[in-house]
Amino acid sequence: MTSTTAPVAAPTATEAISTTRQRLALASVLMATFMGLLDGSIVTVATPSIQADLRASFGEIQFVIAGYTVAYAVGLVTGGRVGDLIGRKRSFVIGVLTFIGMSVLCAIAPTAGMLIAARVLQGLAAAVMLPQVLSIIQVTFTGPARAGAIGIYGATIGLASISGQLVGGALLAANPAGLGWRSLFLINVPIGVAAIVSARATVTESRGGSTRLDLAGASLLGLGLVGLLLPLAIGPAAGWPVWTWAALAAGVLVLAGFAVIQRRLQNTGGAPLVPPRLLAQARFARGLFLVLVFYSGNAGLFLLLAYHLQAGLHFSALGSGAVFAPLGLGFAVASLAGKKLAARYGARVMVAGATLMSLSLAAFVAVVAVAPQQVQALALLPALVVSGIGEGLVAAPLITTVLADVAPADSGAASGVLLTGTQVANALGVAVIGGIFAGVLGSTPDEANTTVAFADYVHATAITGGIVLALAVLTGLVARALRTRH
Structure with missing residues (x-):
């Protein structure tokens, strides 16, 4: 034949x-x-x-x-x-x-x-x-x-x-x-x-559609982000002095003014630094919110785990890094596999990844609460591997989702907004989760501080671990909304 x-x-x-x-x-x-x-x-x-x-x-x-x-x-x-x-x-x-x-x-x-x-x-x-x-x-x-x-x-x-x-x-x-x-x-x-x-x-070599740089917009955006991010980076360790709150308020006001000026530039045919049409795209806006939720939870988990391992369990930096390694391995493997899964199943892959994250973080909190100190790090490894797999399944299609509707001429600005979003999320995760951890602990996490008992670290890690778990659940809900709408 x-x-x-x-x-x-x-x-x-x-x-x-x-x-x-x-x-x-x-x-x-x-x-x-x-x-x-x-x-x-x-x-x-x-x-x-x-x-x-x-x-x-x-x-x-x-x-x-x-x-x-x-x-x-x-x-x-x-x-x-x-x-x-x-x-x-x-x-x-x-x-x-x-x-x-x-x-x-x-x-x-x-x-x-x-x-x-x-x-x-x-x-x-x-x-x-x-x-x-x-x-x-x-x-x-x-x-x-x-x-x-x-x-x-x-x-x-x-x-x-x-x-x-x-x-x-x-x-x-x-x-x-x-x-x-x-x-x-x-x-x-x-x-x-x-x-x-x-x-x-x-x-x-490639270029976008811009013919000039919006220097006034760049200055306003820079001032606003400094006002927002510097207090978040310095505030927790410095005890949140008055200047940090003043800087935060000023940063928010400057960023609001920046948004108004960018919209005016777009409406008058100018070349705004961040075209408001980017945030008007539903997929980009919702995806950017998902970036904020997902990466703030990740940053909080990494900080929380580092505190618990180094200050609570008295691991060295190298020993702490070795415990992080399975999480990173799971992330890398799932990210590489996730590209094929996302091509077939779309945003459902992110929902599945967030579900794995939620289950693994629930197991993380349970192990911290009940496992003996001597075997706790070893007992955490399975949960960390599964958490890394879940994070990888979210991260692989997430960037594609955010950039799906972006025109090539705006790809530079969109990339900058996306990466800025991850940095804001990281700063928020570290500041909020770190601040709550220190508040529950009743002291600054410090390996040299022998006045804080291991049981206190267990309590603080379990409480703040629950908050990271809530962020993972929210990640799944937002990803599900993206799946439903697109």
Whole structure:
């Protein structure tokens, strides 16, 4: 019998080269993604060493951490628009090159003041570098290939967020060349150089529809985000002094004024930094709310787990990172698998992931409440693996959902808004969950504080774990609404 199926032509040499080039381009931008997001958390484990070596005050150490995260979040939307204006590839390379330079400056900093300044500049470099990643993926891939690339991007975000404790603890324990905490910054040099070399050869240049940069809007957005994020980053450790509440109120007012001006620019044919039409798209707006709920819960869980392991169970930074590793592994595996599941089942995959998160967090709270101290970390591992799988199933289709209706001309701004949303969510999760934890504990979580009994840590972790569980349930409800409406 003769087959009626037409023969499939073998891929030409040109097509093979194109596919290889796309994969190398993806690897280039993902290396920078991992590097930039890792630097937001890796320094946390080294703060005691930095404080002792540079004779820094507690406030200065807080600014070493907050300086990077706030500068990064403040510059993201503007960085995305810069890529639309002068070219995503060019902006990416400039951002990575500047990030490398600031990493070296951090590593050689002789004083806390110089380290803080270098960290702020490093955060601004990340704000130029990282918004280009999603834009480059959007214009490099189409159809199922784009969904797959975004799935891998989601896995990279999760791994970078979770790996800070493990990578930082491992580098401090290994102490390469006797560099101590300085090695945490120098590790960026080979990664960044490899990303630049590969990107220059494989990434295709692209631009958006912007013809000029809204400098007034960028200034207002920056001031508003500083007013919002700096108090959230510094307030919990500083005891929420009056200035933090004043800054929060001012930040909200400035952001409200920014929104009014952006709408006026759009209505008069101008070029707003954040086009209000983005938030008018139902899928983008609801997806952005889901980003806020999901990532604030994740940030709260990571902080809660770090407190319980290091201050409650007296684990080292490396030991704590090892307990985080199964969660990261589950996240990565589920993110990679989630891209295929999402292509078939759509937003239902996010609902299933949030359900797994909720079940695993309920098990987490139960283990903390009843398991003996000696075996508690081991008993937590199954729940953490399942939680990582659930998070990966949410993260893989989430970014695709948020960006599904975004026009190519607005991809830079949309990427900046999306990444800013994750940073705001992280800050909210850390500030709110950390504040509630300390309030229930009745003391600042501190491994050196022997006046707080383990039973007190159990109580505080169980109570705040219940709040993280509620956020996971809310994640599922919002994802279900997206599934129903789309």
